[in-house]
Amino acid sequence: MDHIQKQISEQLDFSACWFTPEEIDSITNEGGAYILLLRLAKPVKINLPGHVHHQLLPGWFAYTGSARNKGGVRARLKHHFRPDKKPHWHIDRLTMNAAAMAALPVPAGDECNLLCRILQSPDFSIAIKGFGSSDCTICESHLLATIK
Numbered sequence: 001m002d003h004i005q006k007q008i009s010e011q012l013d014f015s016a017c018w019f020t021p022e023e024i025d026s027i028t029n030e031g032g033a034y035i036l037l038l039r040l041a042k043p044v045k046i047n048l049p050g051h052v053h054h055q056l057l058p059g060w061f062a063y064t065g066s067a068r069n070k071g072g073v074r075a076r077l078k079h080h081f082r083p084d085k086k087p088h089w090h091i092d093r094l095t096m097n098a099a100a101m102a103a104l105p106v107p108a109g110d111e112c113n114l115l116c117r118i119l120q121s122p123d124f125s126i127a128i129k130g131f132g133s134s135d136c137t138i139c140e141s142h143l144l145a146t147i148k
């Protein structure tokens with residue numbers, strides 16, 4: 001995981017710190033954006049409009065999102081890190097099946113900008129078009145996969 005975290009951090013023009021689920025209480029409760037890195041150990045089926053039974057294969061994925069409500073990034077990441085929940089967002093299907101997770105909070109950041117930066121790395125590509133980006137007019141997707 002360290003290797004992929006380093007690859008992502010190298011794409012950012014600021015220094016930021018990764019947190020594991022155990023470190024959730026140290027994460028800022030400010031509003032902002034975040035990068036969620038997760039590993040799937042087995043294939044996961046995703047149902048999106050226009051993607052009937054799309055399947056994500058085992059590997060590493062980077063998702064970018066934002067939380068600007070009360071509780072900020074910490075409250076949102078607490079939701080992502082929790083394995084038992086009713087799936088509400090696209091990303092919930094992945095976090096419920098993740099074998100490992102880590103997050104990089106970016107207070108006052110922008111999820112589209114983060115996505116764009118990670119995508120500049122030759123090690124990442126769009127995982128599924130339209131994933132997590134229904135409200136976004138800029139990005140093809142907010143989920144990237146590592147290229148194997």
Ligand SMILES: [Zn+2]
Nearest residue numbers: 112136138139
């Ligand atoms: Zn976007």
